[in-house]
Amino acid sequence: LGAGKTTLLKNILERENFQRYVVIVNEFAQIGIDKQLIVHEEETLFELSNGCLCCEIRSDLVSLLNEISEHTEDYAGVIIETSGMASPMPIIQTFSVDEAVPEGFELERVVTVVDAGYLDINLAEYPEAADQIACADRVILNKTSALSDAEKTQAVSRITSLNPQAGCIITDYSRVDVDELFSVRRESNPFPVFKPGSIQPAQNGLVIRAAHESNVSSFCLQTENKINTDIFLDWIQKLVMYHGNDLIRMKGILFFYDENSPFVFHGVRNSLDGELDEEQQLTTNNISQLVVIGRNLDRDQLTSGFEACFY
Template sequence: MQPVPVTVVTGYLGAGKTTLVNRILTEQHGRRVAVIENEFGEVGIDDGLVLDAEEEIFEMNNGCICCTVRGDLIRILGNLLRRRDRFDQILIETTGLADPAPVAQTFFVDEEIAAGTTLDAIITVVDAKHLIAHLDDTKPEGVENEAVEQLAFADRILLNKTDLVTPAQLTEVERRIRDINAVASIIHTVNADVDLDHILDVGAFDLSRAMSEDPDFLDEDAEHLHDTSVTSVGFVVDGDLDLRQLNDWLGELLATRGVDIFRSKGIFAIGGERNRVVFQGVHMLFDSTDGRPWEPNEPRHSKLVFIGRNLDRDELRAGVEACRIEVAA
């Protein structure tokens, strides 16, 4: 049986998450959606089910200091997977203040969920009028700014309430989003009115689509005017990489710096491999799968993106460059 695609909707309080979820629940889109959200009460609806989740975050005993998972989601998703023929899609709405990491890490850590579902996309809904204030909100030492984290984790960003800002303000909001997350596609909406084909079952988490169009930030000369501690860093490296060296480097990097690296994603050309290797990580957890085969005349190159805090572009580039297989002249 095919894994069930799971969409995670995050967003600050009042950004429009619930409007979006209600739209998904009520629109005739032909998909049977099971929705997991907070404090709704459990009810059966025409083509699906709404399940109540009480956020319960657990640390895992796997030696990974930032590895937390959502125990409630493991239970609910496990239960849904026993009735998987009844759903086409699962949607998880997080609370406004939720850190997306434990949600995403749940899909890596629990083998039943990893096998039965696929994390399709993390959708972050943001309010065009208030986002900058939330991003600039000063937090006490050691407390994360949830608005920044939610942008950093996003595969797609719904820039909502665009009718409430001027074009100039909208440009500035987009620039601030791009400073943090240069990879996620941004969709402008009013009342969270979006074509659901753009957010459900889109395969965005694995990044192959987003990275197929070289985003500007992969260019090393791209300027980052705003000084923010959470940024995106990306590279394109021509030629093949050595699998063992790449594994060693990424393993070491994420083990030692994974607390600061929120998301890592890559599409690799590995020496001797006919298929592209698609890589994704959340903090210290990562996995990889085979992507599509390389075309006969397609230039083989690798793309790698990190989104996180205190990223040193030169150091990261040197790390991945060191994994290149030198071709004899």
């Protein structure tokens, strides 16, 4: 979560030869922020929200693929951006063995984007993080500018220990050679070969995780009121200060009372970032939306804190 998947997708879609691709964006939360941040033809941009493709809404993906299959002559391919909470193996299996997937759809590659600064923490706390690396055909080690050369080497070594077959691209802002990235194709064997001890095996040798930690949830806040900039920044900084370890991901589109452009807000654990959308590419009808994903979220406390920021 927050590693740079949507930024990578935006970089890919800027290429003219990807304009005819269908894009499916999966959101763990009820409100879809990522879809609003992607500039793409509306009729080829779909959203599957309020759950992960690896479990709750996998059947929705199959239904959508069947819908898309009726117009395959109009499209060059499909790109799926899963939730950062998703385990890839059930999705890989869907394409490999689910007879409900329409003919002609083949999984060509799995790309995993890793936040270099939180690699060790995420691997220690979330089994999905190891799954995502182990299943990848290519791993993008992103946000590396703050790391020393030794730390970068250590991060690559950690990734290689989980998946020695996938190449690792070191970068910032998800900048990659798109042609090189899309030149990678999966082997004929649809299932990855895991290095012994790198990932927990299931009884049949495959990892099928269909549920996430029960204490991890998402909460969506939205309002038509303008937001007081100073009060919001003070509240969000205190929220991170006292609850940063439980805040996995925050993202939102906010309308401050003293700005004419919407503010795109991002938070990953203790790190906060954001920028004004001065080109006015977002279409949220001036409704501020904030999504919080974390552990043991106190919804009443979050709601009251957010409402206190109204101008």
